[in-house]
Amino acid sequence: MAPEPSSTSSAITLHVNGEQHRLTVDHRTTLLDALRERLDLTGTKKGCDQGQCGACTVLVDQRRVVSCLSLAVAAEGREVTTIEGMADGDDLHPVQQAFLDLDGYQCGYCTPGQICSAVALIEEHAAGWPSAVTPDVGPDTAPAPLTPDEIRERLSGNLCRCGAYVPIVQAVARAAETHAQSRTRAEEAAA
Ligand code: FES
Ligand code: FES
Numbered sequence: 001m002a003p004e005p006s007s008t009s010s011a012i013t014l015h016v017n018g019e020q021h022r023l024t025v026d027h028r029t030t031l032l033d034a035l036r037e038r039l040d041l042t043g044t045k046k047g048c049d050q051g052q053c054g055a056c057t058v059l060v061d062q063r064r065v066v067s068c069l070s071l072a073v074a075a076e077g078r079e080v081t082t083i084e085g086m087a088d089g090d091d092l093h094p095v096q097q098a099f100l101d102l103d104g105y106q107c108g109y110c111t112p113g114q115i116c117s118a119v120a121l122i123e124e125h126a127a128g129w130p131s132a133v134t135p136d137v138g139p140d141t142a143p144a145p146l147t148p149d150e151i152r153e154r155l156s157g158n159l160c161r162c163g164a165y166v167p168i169v170q171a172v173a174r175a176a177e178t179h180a181q182s183r184t185r186a187e188e189a190a191a
Helices: 031-038 094-101 111-126 148-154 165-190
Strands: 009-016 019-026 057-060 063-066 079-081
Touching (some): 019 031, 031 057, 057 111, 063 111, 094 165, 111 148, 111 165
Parallel strands (some): 009 079
Antiparallel strands (some): 057 063
């Protein structure tokens, strides 16, 4: 039975992958621990537990966060997406499919975080957000292409101890291309 809320804990509702979960958490509980230990969503990995490796990356309201540095109570009322929520039934998310097709992993430990991060970075780039290596960010400048350098910079918060960086970058580039093609098709259909 869930413990009663107290001065050091609160009853919260977490919206994760389209489902609502009511739970009482100590105020110090991280989102990562709530996902893994309380909701059994163990796809999100704990690497360093101090914000340095990106293994615990999830999406909160479509933005990537390192869940080891986020409090579960701060996620109340927001939409959390973990690796378990990426696929559409049996259809893998295009980023998942690209990682699979191009062997964008070795042991796979960093992969859920890499994929969550990649999903967000593709959206960030499509929305015109620059990165630290974007050469020109003037108001009249055309969006920079998502080059391998851009992908490396935008994924630099996600470490891979196996060093599978080459196929990871290739997988993100392929998924971004697929994403751009589906956006064009959707825009043409709507025109
Ligand atoms: S486990 Fe969160 S950044 Fe490493
Ligand atoms: S695939 Fe092993 S840590 Fe990245």
